[in-house]
Amino acid sequence: MFKHLRKWFFTRFFGCTRRRARLVSKDGRCNIEFGNVEAQSRLIFFVDIWTTVLDLKWRYKMTIFITAFLGSWFFFGLLWYVVAYIHKDLPEFHPPANHTPCVEHINGLTSAFLFSLETQVTIGYGFRCVTEQCGTAIFLLIFQSILGVIINSFMCGAILAKISRPKKRAKTITFSKNAVISKRGGKLCLLIRVANLRKSLLIGSHIYGKLLRTTITPEGETIILDQININFVVDAGNENLFFISPLTIYHVIDHTSPFFHMAAETLPQQDFELVVFLDGTVEATSATCQVRTSYVPEEVLWGYRFAPIVSKTKEGKYRVDFHNFSKTVEVETPHCAMCLYNEKDARAKVRRGYDNPNFVLSEVNETDDTKM
Template sequence: MPSANQFTMTTTTGDQKAASAPLMNKTPYQRLISKDGRSLIRGHAPGHRDKWMAALQDMWGTWLGLRWRWVVLAFCSSFLLHWLLFAVLWYLLARVNGDLDVLDHDAPPPGHVLCVKHVTGFTAAFSFALETQLTIGYGTMYPNADCQIGIALLALQMLLGLMLETFITGAFVAKFSRPQKRCVGILFSPQAIVCEVKSQRCLMFRVTNLLPVSLVDVSVSGILYEERDDHTLHQTAVDFTTDNLGSRPCPLFVSPLTYFHPLTSSSPLHNVIEPSSESRFELVVFLSASKESTGCDYNKRTSYLPDEIEHGRCFVKSTPQHGKDRNKNARIDYFDTQPFPMTQDHVAVQIDKN
C-alpha cells in the first residue's frame, strides 16, 4: 500500500471518478493542509538520486522552500566554503611560485616575482581570500600585476563571489516578500459551522484581516478532498459567497467577513457533512486579495476536517475595531460562536455587512 506521502491525483467535478492512491485511510488522519496553510504532502520520488536531481534543477525554488534556520546555515556555509576554496588556491599558487620560501617579502630575491605579497602561509592565504571577497583592503597583502596567474585567479574569485552574493541577496529578498509570509495577519476561524440562513442550511466560516493595510478584490474558493469507497481521492470545487455579492470578489476587506455555502441537494457537501456520515474528507479554503496601494498579491489558505465543523451554532455578531484595540482579543471576539437551534427557521444568522 502506498504511503500517505505517495499519491497522484486527477481533478474531478461532480461525481466523476479520479484514479489516485489512498491518502486518507490512515489513522490518525494526516492532513493535506495545516490550519496555518502549510502543505503537508510531499511528492514521491523514485529514489534519492532523482530527488536531489530535481532539487538541483530547481535550485531557486528549493532555496525559497527551505526553513529560515537552513537558509541562515546555507548562507554562512556557502561563504565559508567559498573563502576556504580560494584560500587553498592562493596557498597553492604561493607554494608553486615559491613565495612561501621567501623570508622577506619586502625584499624578494632578484628575479623572483611575488604573486601576492605577504602570503606566507595558509592563514595568510585565507585572510587574503577574505579581504578580496569583501574588498576590505587593509593594505598589507596585495596581488602583483606582474603575476598573470594571480590576476586571473583574482578575477575568478571576484566573479564567483559576485554571483554568490547576488543569488544569496536575491533569495533573502524573495523569502521576505513571499505572499504567504505577508498574510500572517489574515486569520480564518478555527472551526466552520453549519446553521440556517433564511431557512437554508449553510456551511459557514469567518475570516478577519488584522494587517495594517487595506486589501481589495477579496475572493474565496474551496476544494473538497474526499476519499470514497474505492480508496480514490476526489477533488470537487466548492463555491462560497458573502452577503449578496454572489461569485464576485469582495471589493474591500473590512473585518470580519463571513463566507457561506448553501447545503442544497446539488452541493458536494450535502451528504458528507452530516454528523452521522462516516465520510473521510478535508475542505481546503483558499483566499486571495490585493494590497490597495501597491497591488501586491496576498494568498492564504486553511482546511477543515469533519471534527472541525460544528453543527447548530452561529458566529456571534462582532464589530470591527480600530486603532490600538484592533488586535486585542481579535482571535476570540471575531470567531466566537453561540448555540443556534436548527429548528428555528425564523432566526437568521448575523452576517456582518461591512
C-alpha cells in the same frame, strides 16, 4: 460540565476519539509525502536551484549561506597560497631583497586566507596587493572577483526573497476555529468567519473551497481525496472582497451541495475534509498569496451561528472584538436540509391551495333534465 470532563478524560487517557488524518493543517501546511521518486526526477530540483533554495527551511538556508562564503574564501586562499609557493614568495624559500612577489605580504596559509577574504568582499585594507609580476595572480584575482559577485548576488537575493515571500503575509489572515451550519436568509448555510489582521488590504481577494473525501465510481474504482468544488460567497459576492473587517462567508446547502444529504445526527460520522482557500494580491508588494485552512466533521457545528464581532464606539470608530472571533451561539436550526426544503414546499402548496385541509369536496347528485 461532567459530560465534557468525561469526554476529555477518555480522550486523554484511553484515546477513544478517533484522530482523523488531515491533508491540510489548520495553519495551511500540506500533510503529504512523495515516495519512490526516481533519482532522475530528484535531479530536477537542482536544475531549478533558485526555487529549491527558496523552499528550504531557514536552518538549511543559513548553513548553505555560511558554507558558500567560507568555502569560497578558503578555496581561493589555497589557490593564493599555491601561487605564492610556486613563485617562491614564501619566507621559507628565503627570497632575495630585490625579489618581487606575486602578492605582497603573503607569508603563509593564514595570510593567503585573509587576502582571499579581502579580495572577495572588496574590503581592501591596502596592506596586501597583487603585483604585475605574474599573470597567474592577475587572472586569479579577476576570476575570484567575478565569482564572488555571483555568490554574493545569489545568496543575498535568496535571503531577501525568503524574507519578502507573500507566504508570510498569509500568516496575518486567520480563519475561525470551527465552521457552523445554520439558517441565513431563509436558507440552510455553512458559515465560516475569516479576518485580516492588518489594515492593508488584499486586492482582488477570491474565496473558494474543496471538499475532499473518498468516493467509489460506478465502475468500482476507489478515489481517495476526490475533490468537489464548494462555492463560498458573501452578501457582496465572492470576487474583489472589501477585506478591511472580518467577513462571514457562507455556502448555501441546496440540492447541488454535497452537504444536502447530511443531517445533524449523521454529520460526526461523515468522513470528509473541507479545505478553504483565500487568494489575493498583497497591496504593499503586488505579490499574490494564498491562505489555506481545513475543517473535519468534528469542527463543523450544526445549529450554531457566530457571535457579533463588530461594534461602533462613542468616538465614531468601528471596533472589532477578536475575543468573539470564533465564539458561537446555539440557534434553532432544522436538523437536515431536506427537512427545511420539504417544509418550504409544504407551505408553498398550502398557499397555492394544494393539500389544503380546509377544502372539502361535497358530492352533488346529478338529475337527468332531459327526461320527459
